[in-house]
Amino acid sequence: MIPAPTNREALGLVAGFGLWSLTFLLLYGGHGLACGLGARPEDGAALTRILLLAVWIAMLAAHGALIVWFVRRLRAASDTLRFVRRASVVLAVAALVATFWTGLPVAALEICDGQSVGLPDPG
Amino acid sequence: MSEERHNKALEFHSELDPLYSPPKTRFGFLAATNHSVIGIRFMATAIGFFLIGGILAMLIRAQLAGPNTQFLDPGQYSQVFTMHGTVMMFLFAIPLIEGFALYMLPKLLGARDLAFPRLSAFGYWCYLSGGLILLAALLFGVAPDSGWFMYTPLSSKPYSPGINADVWLLGVTVVEVSAACAAIEFMATVLKVRTGGMALSKMPILAWYLWATSAMMLVGFPPLILGSIMLEVERAFGLPFFDPDKGGDPLLWQHLFWLFGHPEVYIIFLPGAGIVSTILPVFARRPLVGYNWIVAALIAQAFISFGLWVHHMFTTGIPDLSLAFFSAASLLVVVPTAIQIFSWLTTLLKGRPDLSLPMLWIYGFFFIFVTGGLTGVMVAIVPFDWQVHDTHFVVAHLHYVLVGGFVFPVLAGIYHWMPLFTGRRSDKGLGVLAFWLVFIGFNLTFFIMHLTGLLGMPRRVYTYAEGLGWELPNLVSSIGGFMSAVGFGLVLIDVLVQWRFAPFVHRNPWKAGTLEWGMATPIPSYNFASLAHVESRDPLHDDPDLPACLAAGEGYLAGHRGDYRDTLGVDGVTGEPEQIILLPPPSYLPLLTALPLVGVALCFLFSFYVGSVILAVVVLFMALRWLWETGLREDPAPIEAGFGRTLLPHPAVEQAPGWWGMIFTLVFDATFFASLLFGYIFLWTIAPNWPPPRFLEPAPILALLTLASLGLGGFAASRAVAANRQERESSRSSWLLLAAASGVAATFGLLAVPIWLAPPPTEHAYSAAVLMLSAYGAFHTGLSTVGSLFVLARCRRGFVSPLRSLDVRNASLFWSYSAVSGAIIVAVIHLMPLVGAA
Ligand code: HEM
Ligand SMILES: [Cu+2]
Numbered sequence: 001m002i003p004a005p006t007n008r009e010a011l012g013l014v015a016g017f018g019l020w021s022l023t024f025l026l027l028y029g030g031h032g033l034a035c036g037l038g039a040r041p042e043d044g045a046a047l048t049r050i051l052l053l054a055v056w057i058a059m060l061a062a063h064g065a066l067i068v069w070f071v072r073r074l075r076a077a078s079d080t081l082r083f084v085r086r087a088s089v090v091l092a093v094a095a096l097v098a099t100f101w102t103g104l105p106v107a108a109l110e111i112c113d114g115q116s117v118g119l120p121d122p123g
Numbered sequence: 124m125s126e127e128r129h130n131k132a133l134e135f136h137s138e139l140d141p142l143y144s145p146p147k148t149r150f151g152f153l154a155a156t157n158h159s160v161i162g163i164r165f166m167a168t169a170i171g172f173f174l175i176g177g178i179l180a181m182l183i184r185a186q187l188a189g190p191n192t193q194f195l196d197p198g199q200y201s202q203v204f205t206m207h208g209t210v211m212m213f214l215f216a217i218p219l220i221e222g223f224a225l226y227m228l229p230k231l232l233g234a235r236d237l238a239f240p241r242l243s244a245f246g247y248w249c250y251l252s253g254g255l256i257l258l259a260a261l262l263f264g265v266a267p268d269s270g271w272f273m274y275t276p277l278s279s280k281p282y283s284p285g286i287n288a289d290v291w292l293l294g295v296t297v298v299e300v301s302a303a304c305a306a307i308e309f310m311a312t313v314l315k316v317r318t319g320g321m322a323l324s325k326m327p328i329l330a331w332y333l334w335a336t337s338a339m340m341l342v343g344f345p346p347l348i349l350g351s352i353m354l355e356v357e358r359a360f361g362l363p364f365f366d367p368d369k370g371g372d373p374l375l376w377q378h379l380f381w382l383f384g385h386p387e388v389y390i391i392f393l394p395g396a397g398i399v400s401t402i403l404p405v406f407a408r409r410p411l412v413g414y415n416w417i418v419a420a421l422i423a424q425a426f427i428s429f430g431l432w433v434h435h436m437f438t439t440g441i442p443d444l445s446l447a448f449f450s451a452a453s454l455l456v457v458v459p460t461a462i463q464i465f466s467w468l469t470t471l472l473k474g475r476p477d478l479s480l481p482m483l484w485i486y487g488f489f490f491i492f493v494t495g496g497l498t499g500v501m502v503a504i505v506p507f508d509w510q511v512h513d514t515h516f517v518v519a520h521l522h523y524v525l526v527g528g529f530v531f532p533v534l535a536g537i538y539h540w541m542p543l544f545t546g547r548r549s550d551k552g553l554g555v556l557a558f559w560l561v562f563i564g565f566n567l568t569f570f571i572m573h574l575t576g577l578l579g580m581p582r583r584v585y586t587y588a589e590g591l592g593w594e595l596p597n598l599v600s601s602i603g604g605f606m607s608a609v610g611f612g613l614v615l616i617d618v619l620v621q622w623r624f625a626p627f628v629h630r631n632p633w634k635a636g637t638l639e640w641g642m643a644t645p646i647p648s649y650n651f652a653s654l655a656h657v658e659s660r661d662p663l664h665d666d667p668d669l670p671a672c673l674a675a676g677e678g679y680l681a682g683h684r685g686d687y688r689d690t691l692g693v694d695g696v697t698g699e700p701e702q703i704i705l706l707p708p709p710s711y712l713p714l715l716t717a718l719p720l721v722g723v724a725l726c727f728l729f730s731f732y733v734g735s736v737i738l739a740v741v742v743l744f745m746a747l748r749w750l751w752e753t754g755l756r757e758d759p760a761p762i763e764a765g766f767g768r769t770l771l772p773h774p775a776v777e778q779a780p781g782w783w784g785m786i787f788t789l790v791f792d793a794t795f796f797a798s799l800l801f802g803y804i805f806l807w808t809i810a811p812n813w814p815p816p817r818f819l820e821p822a823p824i825l826a827l828l829t830l831a832s833l834g835l836g837g838f839a840a841s842r843a844v845a846a847n848r849q850e851r852e853s854s855r856s857s858w859l860l861l862a863a864a865s866g867v868a869a870t871f872g873l874l875a876v877p878i879w880l881a882p883p884p885t886e887h888a889y890s891a892a893v894l895m896l897s898a899y900g901a902f903h904t905g906l907s908t909v910g911s912l913f914v915l916a917r918c919r920r921g922f923v924s925p926l927r928s929l930d931v932r933n934a935s936l937f938w939s940y941s942a943v944s945g946a947i948i949v950a951v952i953h954l955m956p957l958v959g960a961a
Binding site: 005006009013017018020021027028029037080083091105108111113 | 314322323324415418419422423425426427429430442443444445447448451452454455694695696697698699701777778783801804805807808809
């Protein structure tokens with residue numbers, strides 16, 4: 001009588017941006033840690049950059065895999081599940097773009113350089 | 124036919140109303156748990172605090188109206204602006220959102236109450252008491268005075284020796300307990316407590332907004348609570364978390380505060396936007412364009428807004444690359460906002476909107492919010508900001524966003540939903556005048572204030588000299604401020620007048636489609652005599668007769684099944700009816716649990732620590748007493764639920780709301796833990812004066828024993844679940860006992876470190892952090908121990924069976940969490956010194 005609970009399906013909605021958050025933490029935290037441990041632009045930064053790039057690319061791949069998996073599941077969806085599964089795919093794609101965008105500075109900027117101004121905002 | 128229906132409806136009403144109302148005894152109101160009652164209390168209290176915050180704002184404007192004013196001295200001025208910010212953010216905005224969600228969610232979802240009604244009542248008492256503590260401090264002249272973000276070292280003991288800062292830390296933390304409870308409750312409610320057929324795709328958009336908001340509260344508040352606790356123990360016991368001489372770092376406070384503080388802006392904005400997304404389609408007379416896109420945008424926004432906190436930390440020496448991540452996220456977060464604005468505009472253009480009072484406020488919202496967004500872009504441009512940082516430009520910008528993005532939609536919402544609790548139409552009249560006064564006054568105040576900022580006037584200064592060109596703009600701002608104050612006063616009068624004199628309306632005056640209008644007005648205490656079966660997002664448009672059918676009992680769970688309250692529980696995604704949720708009767712326990720909790724904070728405030736400890740034990744006892752009253756002592760039979768379905772009551776169901784309550788509690792808890800670990804690692808790698816003078820004595824055997832007891836406890840608790848499933852009662856008891864015994868051992872193992880092995884916690888931030896981590900672990904293993912024994916007692920009394928397994932499952936889940944977090948703590952505490960020494 002009681003249908004199989006589908007509560008877990010709702011997790012799909014947060015999977016994509018969950019990965020984005022993880023990437024953000026790894027990149028921001030990893031870089032901060034490296035600088036805290038003494039990496040400077042002049043020395044040792046190459047390794048840090050390679051590690052950060054590796055994280056970024058690995059996470060992009062994870063995003064890609066998530067999308068493929070979600071798209072497959074979309075085909076098997078019943079009527080009531082279609083909305084959630086479709087939204088999960090859209091969010092997973094958006095999260096991929098977000099991760100690509102957020103990680104770009106790793107490729108472009110100096111590691112541990114500059115100690116300057118934040119982008120402030122009031123409050 | 125209709126006559127017959129009417130009589131039936133009256134019959135249901137006379138049976139249900141007493142059952143769902145607070146007890147009619149003298150102090151019965153203290154036992155109320157009904158969501159409409161508690162929601163109204165929350166909102167009324169929050170509006171009371173809005174008036175207080177507004178009076179403080181008027182004091183500020185009076186002081187700044189001219190140069191060299193002696194109306195307030197610098198000390199008083201600091202208290203006034205700090206309290207203005209604190210009251211508005213913590214005692215007005217967040218609680219108003221909680222109250223609004225409490226009141227609206229069950230109605231939107233077609234239910235009779237929330238998942239945990241007593242928790243709402245408990246939250247209310249915490250909020251009220253915390254607010255009163257802050258208010259009392261203001262009256263006695265010892266209010267907080269370090270600004271609403273309480274930066275260290277300004278808020279540390281050497282610079283703030285009085286109790287002012289302690290009032291903030293303790294008062295706000297007590298208030299945040301209510302936010303945490305609300306977040307957990309709303310998460311579980313939207314997931315489980317809806318009416319039949321309401322799949323996620325058919326949920327009213329406002330429920331999505333409030334769900335996203337709750338999720339953000341669930342992970343946004345832990346860093347703030349952690350930061351407040353750390354600062355308070357630094358102030359009380361000298362644990363130097365923020366003291367750079369001893370390996371602490373004031374930057375840590377900023378991180379923890381803004382980790383909460385930036386999402387806070389979105390926590391406030393999202394419900395406002397949700398109100399707009401709900402009201403606009405009603406008055407444009409067409410469905411919201413792009414529902415699916417808005418849902419996706421909300422979820423994305425909820426995440427991204429956590430990636431922005433560092434942009435508040437100005438000139439704090441953070442490498443360019445780190446900042447670039449935050450700039451990237453700052454730009455990203457614009458996209459979801461843009462999606463919503465496009466959707467609103469398209470809905471407006473496609474429809475034929477009228478100029479009713481709620482719409483007036485919504486147009487006001489558009490204007491102000493968009494302007495605020497533009498100045499936000501200006502603030503975000505770095506060189507520009509160099510000039511305006513910490514000037515009144517920033518104050519102007521932040522009010523455009525907060526007042527435009529929140530207060531205006533809220534006023535639209537008040538006029539829109541007022542018929543629900545007044546039972547009368549809400550008319551134009553005085554309200555239009557009030558709107559224009561507020562709108563013009565607001566813009567006069569804050570538009571001009573941008574200019575004052577550009578002329579260089581810093582924020583938070585109590586007065587200024589003549590001849591800087593600041594006199595005229597300040598005077599204009601002050602006049603505008605009083606003008607909007609008069610406007611707000613008129614709104615209040617207008618609402619009271621309409622409450623008394625406007626013409627009656629029976630139901631659904633705006634011809635809206637969502638279920639909150641599917642009941643008579645003023646709303647009955649039980650919301651619906653029977654619950655709808657929903658096929659679309661606008662059930663009242665599908666069938667305008669639906670309210671009458673529901674009132675006559677032609678839906679799920681008509682009337683009552685015993686002398687208890689109940690509502691439907693559904694499968695989270697599909698909305699298939701799944702269980703009957705039994706709601707608790709009115710109870711004094713929420714109040715009796717909140718009072719000792721407030722006592723803990725008050726004793727702490729006056730350095731009476733023994734009192735705090737004793738009262739904490741009382742809190743624990745009351746909480747157990749409360750939990751004891753849940754569940755059933757016999758396996759229930761399936762119950763007729765209407766539309767040919769029979770369902771089990773929730774204690775006999777796998778996916779009971781309580782299970783989800785535990786999961787969301789642990790999400791909150793895990794965020795707290797993650798923030799704590801972040802703090803430790805941050806201090807270790809970034810703070811000055813590391814490494815500490817000495818590390819912990821290595822104790823590999825103790826570490827291994829602690830790990831073993833953690834593992835054993837988690838394992839035993841999970842075996843108890845299995846034994847329960849297999850109906851082996853005596854082995855269930857043995858496993859629970861073993862789990863409790865391991866809990867005791869693990870607690871000792873964790874506490875041994877700060878007591879015997881680590882240097883004194885006041886010596887260095889390192890040993891202070893070790894104490895903090897150990898205390899966190901020991902708190903959890905201690906609770907796991909109590910929990911195991913509690914469940915054992917519940918088993919003895921027949922509350923647990925293979926069918927009714929929630930108690931053991933929850934205990935086991937909590938134990939697993941304690942074991943995993945405990946193992947991480949052991950690893951961090953015992954291994955990092957080896958790394959540090961190497
Ligand atoms: C419409 C009436 C209001 C007026 C006239 C007003 C006025 C002011 C002024 C002049 C300041 C700056 C004080 C200074 O830096 O010297 C200020 C600060 C502030 N206001 Fe308002 N305000 C109003 C409403 C609100 C609302 C509704 C909120 C929040 C929901 C709010 C939140 C804040 C915050 C967070 C601060 C910063 C406090 C600090 O610097 O610690 N205000 N307000
Ligand atoms: Cu921000």
